[in-house]
Amino acid sequence: MQKYALLDIGNTNVKLAFVDNGLIQNKIIFETKKFKEKFDDLNLNYISHLFISSVVPELNQYFNNMKISVHFVNSENISNIKIGLNNPSELGADLIINASAAYDLTQQRNLVIDHGTALTFCHIDDRGKYLGCLIFPGNHIASQSLAQFTSKLNYFEMKDTNKLYGTNTEEAIGTGLFKGYIHLINGFIKEFKDNYKDIKVIGTGNGVKVFAEYLNLDIYEEDLTFRGLNLFAQTILTN
Numbered sequence: 001m002q003k004y005a006l007l008d009i010g011n012t013n014v015k016l017a018f019v020d021n022g023l024i025q026n027k028i029i030f031e032t033k034k035f036k037e038k039f040d041d042l043n044l045n046y047i048s049h050l051f052i053s054s055v056v057p058e059l060n061q062y063f064n065n066m067k068i069s070v071h072f073v074n075s076e077n078i079s080n081i082k083i084g085l086n087n088p089s090e091l092g093a094d095l096i097i098n099a100s101a102a103y104d105l106t107q108q109r110n111l112v113i114d115h116g117t118a119l120t121f122c123h124i125d126d127r128g129k130y131l132g133c134l135i136f137p138g139n140h141i142a143s144q145s146l147a148q149f150t151s152k153l154n155y156f157e158m159k160d161t162n163k164l165y166g167t168n169t170e171e172a173i174g175t176g177l178f179k180g181y182i183h184l185i186n187g188f189i190k191e192f193k194d195n196y197k198d199i200k201v202i203g204t205g206n207g208v209k210v211f212a213e214y215l216n217l218d219i220y221e222e223d224l225t226f227r228g229l230n231l232f233a234q235t236i237l238t239n
Helices: 032-040 057-063 093-106 139-149 169-195 205-209 224-237
Strands: 004-009 013-020 023-031 049-054 069-072 110-115 118-124 129-137 200-204
Touching (some): 049 093, 049 224, 069 224, 093 129, 093 224, 118 169, 129 139, 200 224
Parallel strands (some): 049 069, 110 200
Antiparallel strands (some): 013 023, 118 129
């Protein structure tokens, strides 16, 4: 069986995993800004193929001269879903691959929630048609914006607390972000479930994992992107 790698290039982080004997293993994560130095240190000589989901086009040229077979996800080469948008090429590879994995996992209408640089809600119907998405700034961007556009506020991380409000600036921002995103996410989950009784809500990624116990998810699948990339790999390798 061929050995190959799965690579997800996001705006903030890069995730890499290797597949051997059908098993996804040896997962690695590092900051996107350190991509070149980290990737140069990797030994990829023993793999035959590299399957990539990338939302950072300026890094894609890095793979032009590789001696292995490289395949990028795009709006035209994912076979198990249909993108029902006016301009499918606008849809990010990360959203495409997560939608593909979610539909393969559920075989029904679903809402896929991911929280990284951005917070996204993607809606796929019961026939595998990608209908659309909601996009919000992620919590890091929200906190950075507060620090950037106010004279007295600094950047603070979210804070998991039982308090209803903060009694100092750090608590006020940390608690506001944490509880704010919980209410935001659960609010949209409720609205989607009110409108679509058959919908399955899937959360993915470490950003959602932070809130997972507070969210009304049906499924949490941390490695949804790798699952989707592996599905993509199978369509290439079996043809």
